[in-house]
Amino acid sequence: MPFESTDADAMLTADDLEVHHRYDLGSFRVTEHSIIEFASQWDPLPIHCDVEVAREGFFGGIVASGVHTLAIFQRLAAKTIYSSWAVIAGRRITDIGFPHPVRGGMTLHGVATVTDIRRDRSDRALVSTDGRLTVADQAVLTLRSEMYVRRALT
Amino acid sequence: MPFESTDADAMLTADDLEVHHRYDLGSFRVTEHSIIEFASQWDPLPIHCDVEVAREGFFGGIVASGVHTLAIFQRLAAKTIYSSWAVIAGRRITDIGFPHPVRGGMTLHGVATVTDIRRDRSDRALVSTDGRLTVADQAVLTLRSEMYVRRALT
Numbered sequence: 522m523p524f525e526s527t528d529a530d531a532m533l534t535a536d537d538l539e540v541h542h543r544y545d546l547g548s549f550r551v552t553e554h555s556i557i558e559f560a561s562q563w564d565p566l567p568i569h570c571d572v573e574v575a576r577e578g579f580f581g582g583i584v585a586s587g588v589h590t591l592a593i594f595q596r597l598a599a600k601t602i603y604s605s606w607a608v609i610a611g612r613r614i615t616d617i618g619f620p621h622p623v624r625g626g627m628t629l630h631g632v633a634t635v636t637d638i639r640r641d642r643s644d645r646a647l648v649s650t651d652g653r654l655t656v657a658d659q660a661v662l663t664l665r666s667e668m669y670v671r672r673a674l675t
Numbered sequence: 676m677p678f679e680s681t682d683a684d685a686m687l688t689a690d691d692l693e694v695h696h697r698y699d700l701g702s703f704r705v706t707e708h709s710i711i712e713f714a715s716q717w718d719p720l721p722i723h724c725d726v727e728v729a730r731e732g733f734f735g736g737i738v739a740s741g742v743h744t745l746a747i748f749q750r751l752a753a754k755t756i757y758s759s760w761a762v763i764a765g766r767r768i769t770d771i772g773f774p775h776p777v778r779g780g781m782t783l784h785g786v787a788t789v790t791d792i793r794r795d796r797s798d799r800a801l802v803s804t805d806g807r808l809t810v811a812d813q814a815v816l817t818l819r820s821e822m823y824v825r826r827a828l829t
Contacts, residue, residue: 563746564753566762579763587765588742588749592717595742599718608720609733611741614771622764 532607535646535670538635546597546631546652551585553625559589585623590662594654597631607671609645618663621656629654629661636665645669686761689800689824692789700751700785700806705739707779713743739777744816748808751785761825763799772817775810783808783815790819799823 560569564586567574575583623629637649648670654662714723718740721728729737777783791803802824808816 562750564749566753566757568762568764584764586749587768588746591745592742595718595740596716599720603720608722610722610738610776611773613773614741614768617768617771619765619767 531605532671533605534607534673535638535640535648536673538606538638538648538670540635540638543632543634544602546594546601546633548628548630549593549597550628551589551593551623551625553583556583556585556589556623556625559592560586564588580622580624582624587617587619587662590619590623590629590654591617591664593629594631594652594662594664597654598633598652601631602633603668606648609669609671612647612667612669615665615667616663619661620663621659621661623654623656623661627656627661629656640672642672644672644674646672685759686825687759688761688827689792689794689802690827692760692792692802692824694789694792697786697788698756700748700755700787702782702784703747703751704782705743705747705777705779707737710737710739710743710777710779713746714740718742734776734778736778741771741773741816744773744777744783744808745771745818747783748785748806748816748818751783751808752787752806755785756787757822760802763823763825766801766821766823769819769821770817773815774817775813775815777808777810777815781810781815783810794826796826798826798828800826 557570568578568584569586572583631654633650633652636651639647641647647667649667652664653660711724722732722738723740726737785808787804787806789802790805792800794800801821803821806818807814
């Protein structure tokens with residue numbers, strides 16, 4: 522469960538994390554209304570915003586912006602795990618894939634696995650994570666990210 | 676300038692695009708209020724949402740969520756170029772870097788360069804693009820993306 526506290530002493534440091542540990546991030550239900558609302562602001566293309574145009578297009582209907590799908594993953598991960606980690610900053614996301622489209626009415630389920638912890642300095646480590654969102658066990662988002670996390674004071 | 680029309684005949688196909696062509700995507704000013712508002716919904720970590728905690732942290736103040744920074748890039752690119760391309764779907768984003776933090780009050784300037792056009796089928800091509808957001812010529816976001824774009828009917 523996430524810490525609600527922002528007390529630095531309550532945070533997990535990189536030394537508390539374990540490679541191969543897999544986290545359940547919970548679920549998020551997306552509606553067509555929210556897909557259109559997000560995309561109207563951040564990715565205003567007809568395939569994400571225009572019901573009529575999207576119906577005639579490749580997917581036969583509105584599909585979520587990839588940025589929206591990523592934002593849903595980040596929300597789940599922030600609320601369940603990153604909020605309890607002593608995060609310094611995200612460094613990069615090395616690969617984001619969108620293997621299947623996200624449509625209104627879907628419930629996306631998130632998981633994240635720590636894949637590497639590189640202790641590059643005495644006070645911080647670079648933590649690599651593989652994440653994914655699935656709908657009925659079919660992946661709709663895959664990503665690999667790296668973030669700096671504080672180490673325990675010794 | 677972007678096409679406002681969604682008439683398929685008015686769209687640029689992959690055959691109209693050129694490798695090495697560089698597009699100016701215009702600018703977007705971000706406020707600390709909007710950073711907190713975005714992150715409260717999609718990346719609710721103290722470094723993005725909590726002024727007091729962020730002030731004591733690594734950056735000495737609120738910094739934008741990487742997802743927010745990516746969304747700003749996507750908004751600029753969608754409005755200036757992707758809206759006039761016959762986009763089928765985004766395939767993946769292969770590398771997103773966050774070389775410098777984004778803070779309230781900054782004006783982000785976007786550019787995108789077509790780096791590859793792979794005509795993999797008679798009716799579509801995979802178009803690769805390098806994009807970046809800069810503030811006073813310092814990069815705050817870099818990314819490489821791939822999307823499927825329709826080819827001209829022959």
